[in-house]
Amino acid sequence: MTAVLKAEKLSKWYGNILGISDINLEIASGITGLLGPNGAGKSTFLKIAAGQLKPKLGSLTLFGQPVFGNPDIFRRIGFCPEHDSAYSEMSGWQFILLLARLHGFDRREAGERSEKALLTVGLLESKDRQIKGYSFGMRQRLRLASSILHEPEILMLDEPLRGVDPLWRIKIMQLIKDYGKQGRTVIVSSHILPEIEAMTSEIVLIHQGKIFAKGDIHRIRGLIDSHPHQVSIRCQEPRRLAQELIDCDFVLSMDFGLDGRSLTVKTNQRDLFFTALIRLIAESGVEIEEITSPDDNLQAVFDYLIGK
Amino acid sequence: MDIREKGYRHWEGELKSSHLNWLPIALNGVKTVFKKKYAKLIFSLSASTFFIFLAAVYVSTKPELKILSELVRLLKSDAELFKTFYANGFLIFMLVILSIFSGADLISADLKFKAFPLYFARPLSRGDYLTGKFAIVLFYLLSFTLMPGILLLLFKMLFTGSLTVSPLLLLAILVFPVIECVCLASLTLALSILSPNTKFIQIAIFLVYMFSNNLAQILKAIFKSDYFFLVSLSGNIRQLGCFLFGVQPAYAFPAWLSLLLPLVISGLSFWLLVWRIRKAEAGA
Numbered sequence: 001m002t003a004v005l006k007a008e009k010l011s012k013w014y015g016n017i018l019g020i021s022d023i024n025l026e027i028a029s030g031i032t033g034l035l036g037p038n039g040a041g042k043s044t045f046l047k048i049a050a051g052q053l054k055p056k057l058g059s060l061t062l063f064g065q066p067v068f069g070n071p072d073i074f075r076r077i078g079f080c081p082e083h084d085s086a087y088s089e090m091s092g093w094q095f096i097l098l099l100a101r102l103h104g105f106d107r108r109e110a111g112e113r114s115e116k117a118l119l120t121v122g123l124l125e126s127k128d129r130q131i132k133g134y135s136f137g138m139r140q141r142l143r144l145a146s147s148i149l150h151e152p153e154i155l156m157l158d159e160p161l162r163g164v165d166p167l168w169r170i171k172i173m174q175l176i177k178d179y180g181k182q183g184r185t186v187i188v189s190s191h192i193l194p195e196i197e198a199m200t201s202e203i204v205l206i207h208q209g210k211i212f213a214k215g216d217i218h219r220i221r222g223l224i225d226s227h228p229h230q231v232s233i234r235c236q237e238p239r240r241l242a243q244e245l246i247d248c249d250f251v252l253s254m255d256f257g258l259d260g261r262s263l264t265v266k267t268n269q270r271d272l273f274f275t276a277l278i279r280l281i282a283e284s285g286v287e288i289e290e291i292t293s294p295d296d297n298l299q300a301v302f303d304y305l306i307g308k
Numbered sequence: 309m310d311i312r313e314k315g316y317r318h319w320e321g322e323l324k325s326s327h328l329n330w331l332p333i334a335l336n337g338v339k340t341v342f343k344k345k346y347a348k349l350i351f352s353l354s355a356s357t358f359f360i361f362l363a364a365v366y367v368s369t370k371p372e373l374k375i376l377s378e379l380v381r382l383l384k385s386d387a388e389l390f391k392t393f394y395a396n397g398f399l400i401f402m403l404v405i406l407s408i409f410s411g412a413d414l415i416s417a418d419l420k421f422k423a424f425p426l427y428f429a430r431p432l433s434r435g436d437y438l439t440g441k442f443a444i445v446l447f448y449l450l451s452f453t454l455m456p457g458i459l460l461l462l463f464k465m466l467f468t469g470s471l472t473v474s475p476l477l478l479l480a481i482l483v484f485p486v487i488e489c490v491c492l493a494s495l496t497l498a499l500s501i502l503s504p505n506t507k508f509i510q511i512a513i514f515l516v517y518m519f520s521n522n523l524a525q526i527l528k529a530i531f532k533s534d535y536f537f538l539v540s541l542s543g544n545i546r547q548l549g550c551f552l553f554g555v556q557p558a559y560a561f562p563a564w565l566s567l568l569l570p571l572v573i574s575g576l577s578f579w580l581l582v583w584r585i586r587k588a589e590a591g592a
Contacts, residue, residue, distance in 0.1 A: 052425050071329075071431045079429040085422045094336075101332035102430040146426075 003028055004154060004185045005049060009058035012044050019044035021209040023058070027187060031180035033196035034189035035302065036206035042189040043082050045206065046158045049187065050079035062154060075103065078152030080143050082159045088132035092123055092142055095131060096149060103150045117149035120175065122168060136163040144172065154185040161195055173199055193298040203298070205305055212305045217298055220305075227295070227304045228252050228266040231273065234290040238263035244280045248273070264294070329432050333440025338447055341410045350409050351452075354402040358456035361393045365460055369467035386464070387477055387553040393460065394453060394484050395549035400542045403449055403492055404517045411445035411496035412513060413506040415581075420504035424588055434585050438497070438578075445493035453485035480552040487552075488545055491570035495541075498577030501584045517541050534559035544569040 003026035012019040020041040036042050047053040048060055051067040051074065059066065065073050086095055096118060100110035118124045121141035126134070134142065140163050147155060157176070161169050176199055179186050190196050196203060197217070205213040205220075213220045221229075235241060242254050242263055250269040257263070267273040281288055294300070341347065367373045368389065393399070418424060427437050461481055465471055499512050524540035527533075537543035537559045544566040550556065551563030 050425075050429055052428060071433045071436075074429055074431045077429070079425065081425050081429075083422060085425050087417070087421055087423065098332060098336050099426065099430065101336075102329070102427065102432060104329065104431060147429075 005060070005062055005187070006064075007045075007049075007058065007060045010045075010048065010055050010060055011057040012048060012053060012055050018209045020048075020206075023209075023211055025204065025211055025214065027185065027204070029183050029185045030202060031176060031186045031188065031200035033200050033203040034187055034206060035191070035193065035196055035203050035298070036189075037191055037306070040191075040206045041209040042191075042206055043158050044209075046079075046156050046187065046189055047081075050077060050081075050156050052079070052081075075150065076153045078147035078150065078155040080147040080155075080157045080160055082162070084139055084143070086131045086139065086142060089130060091128050091130055092118065092134065092138075093127040095142065096127075096145055099146045100149050105150075113149045117145040120148065121145045122171070137165050137168065140164050141168060141172075144175075148175075152184070155179055155187070157186070157188045159190055160188060161190065161192070169195075193302060197298045205302065207306045213301070217301060221295070221301050222270065224301065224304050227300075228268045229270040229273075230264055230266055230293060230295045231270070231277075232262060232264045232290075232292045232294055233277075233288060234262045234292075235286055235288045236261065237286050240284065241280070241286050244284055244286075245276070248276055250276075261289075329436040330440035330443065333427070333432075333437065334443035334447070337410075337414065337441065337444035341444065341448065344409070346409075350402075350405060354399075354406055354452040355456070357393065357396065357399045357402070358452075358459070361389070361456075361460055362463060364389060365464045366467055369464060385555070386474075387480070387555050390457065390460070390477065390481055391484075391549040391553035391555050394457065394488065395546045397542065399453070400545055401517075402452065403488070404514065406448050406452065407445060407492050407496040408510045408513050410448040411441075411493065412500055412509040414441045414444060415497060415500040416502075416504055416506045416509050419501070419588075420506070424585070434582060437585065438581055441497055442493055445496050446489055449489035449492055450485060453489055454482070457481050457485055476554065480554075484549055484552045487548065487567075487570050491545075491573050494574040494577035494581075498573075498580045501581055535561045537561070538565060538569060541569070 005025070005027040007023050007025040010023040010025075011021050013021075018041075023045065034042050034045065044053065048055050049062070049067065051070065054068045061067070062073060063076065067073055067077075090098070093114065096114040097110055100114050100117075101107075103110075105113060115124065118127050121144050123138060123141055123145060126138070131139065131142065140160065144157070144160055147157070155176075160176070161172060164172060173195070176186055176188060180200065188196065188199065201217045202215070203213070203217055203220070204211060233241065238256055238261060242256070245251050245254065245265060250267050250272050252266045252268060254266070255264045265273070277291075280286070295304075368386075418427075428434075458481070461473065461478075465473070495516065496513055499516070500509050502512070503509055521540045521542050524537045524543055527536035527539075537547065538561070543559065546558045547561075547563050547566035548570065550558050551566060557563045
């Protein structure tokens with residue numbers, strides 16, 4: 001798959017404070033979640049990717065073109081910054097219309113696009129209100145509208161769901177997923193893991209200005225050897241199942257649940273374990289109610305990688 | 309093939325950049341200034357000079373009112389009349405007020421609202437941004453200098469019934485207000501980028517106008533030399549007017565020297581603007 005975004009040895013620091021350091025990264029079309037705790041360097045990376053900051057070292061290209069100081073490429077980029085940057089005296093409509101005009105659309109097309117963008121984020125009814133009268137969530141949606149009004153090929157969203165009410169949170173997540181399905185590139189940053197997990201399994205984990213991991217979340221989990229995989233099995237006869245599993249080399253430890261109906265197994269070879277488990281179930285006839293992997297999720301991967 | 313494998317193609321057309329990218333910024337700014345509180349009062353006061361000089365033009369063209377022409381020196385020559393119109397103290401004062409009113413918050417508000425990403429995440433260059441902001445101040449300043457100047461000339465032709473005008477006078481009528489306004493507009497924007505506090509910028513612009521003139525007068529009183537009027541904003545404008553209209557210089561120093569201050573102010577302002585925006589963009 002061709003990389004839409006390509007960063008090479010990208011570094012940025014503010015005086016003595018490190019923003020990001022020596023980042024090499026390729027991002028293809030689809031949704032990519034940029035994850036990391038506060039101050040990890042997510043916003044710095046997105047600002048460089050959106051041409052808002054100049055890197056101190058290294059380079060970043062979009063569609064093979066440099067971004068910083070290349071205004072033409074902004075026709076293809078939609079950037080939703082983390083912080084508010086709207087003129088509060090303007091109405092939502094005036095603000096979006098001005099931005100549409102700045103994209104070079106004529107008056108009629110700018111009007112149509114502004115209306116469509118405001119409708120998409122649910123602000124069409126309050127379009128004539130001054131921005132200073134908008135709630136935090138409404139301002140966030142206005143920022144999103146400003147980044148999608150020109151239907152960009154690559155959408156960069158810095159904490160787009162911050163302050164948005166639950167109903168609109170779901171709608172915005174759906175909008176982002178739709179963008180991804182259309183084959184566009186969406187880079188969405190967040191430190192709220194379930195939000196990212198609900199949109200994509202393709203993540204870039206950034207911490208202390210460096211890329212810790214990149215790729216499919218389940219594949220990344222598979223590569224973490226230092227923490228054994230946990231598999232929780234719910235069944236009527238957990239002790240009988242444990243008896244059958246105890247001889248397997250790849251089983252490191254087992255814990256019984258307090259309810260007496262579950263067994264948690266730690267294994268360092270997940271694939272072998274599941275093959276053996278299926279065979280045992282078939283041979284012993286133990287009835288299994290549920291199999292889950294408590295640490296095969298973003299939170300666990302995140303905690304393991306940043307060393308919590 | 310999965311759509312993600314194919315890659316998304318939004319637009320197959322050629323990306324073209326327009327030379328008018330700055331226009332939406334300018335139009336929006338002009339509208340915003342027009343809707344401001346006190347706009348009508350400031351515009352009326354700024355336009356009042358035009359009506360006084362319109363009466364003067366009428367008087368100067370009527371033989372039956374010759375007695376008035378003999379009493380008022382500026383009515384004796386067209387060059388003197390137009391120079392006085394453009395460089396009279398009240399109009400210069402009103403131009404400073406107009407600069408404060410229309411331009412003090414132009415960039416300082418962008419700093420306050422952290423609005424640079426609004427512009428620089430669009431297909432706009434630094435030049436487009438500055439041109440758009442510059443055009444807003446220039447529009448209002450020229451509306452009360454160049455435009456009434458041209459109107460005065462047209463009325464003069466109408467009152468005399470003659471279409472003849474000296475080419476040098478025409479050139480001076482067109483060029484002088486442009487230099488005057490470019491200088492004031494660039495000074496306004498250069499000060500506007502210094503702080504997100506618009507009140508501070510407004511005071512700073514007014515202080516530059518007042519302080520430069522007062523300083524020149526103090527230095528002149530101490531050292532008895534007119535050369536100190538080179539540091540005065542209004543003094544330079546007046547002297548430049550004398551130079552371009554070819555009338556008796558207001559101060560005893562070569563009038564062409566007064567071109568230096570507008571050039572230095574415009575050049576330094578442009579450098580400061582580009583440097584500050586580059587710095588803000590680079591996140592240094």
